[in-house]
Amino acid sequence: MELLHYVEGHFREELTLERLSERYFLNASYVCVLFKRATGETFLGYLNTLRMREAHRLLLTTDDSLAKVAETAGYRDYYYFSRAFKKRFGISPRQCRLEGRRTDGEEI
Secondary structure (H helix, E strand, O other), X not given: OHHHHHHHHHOOOOOXXXXXXXXXXXXHHHHHXXXXXXXXXXXXXXXXXXXXXXXXXXXXXXXXXXXXXXXXXXXXXXXXHHHHHHHHHOOOHHHHHHHOXXXXXXXX
């Protein structure tokens, strides 16, 4: 699905349902339905999954600051990113980097 490929290529940018619906001339509600059907997740859930995977990869493969990792992965607010990362993976971004380990319960 072209819509899905677009999100996968632009997840680092500020994406909204409204922007996607305008780009593809679709109703925002219909975009939600398409994402749920294709991915099993909501649009925001899928977007956050992509961003978290990227953040995790960057934490383990770069020496960028934690704030830079958050920004590169598409998060504009480092504190929000840090809380969301810990909620999703059970450890903070700093712990993940220091321990250099894969996170439990999450397929990366």
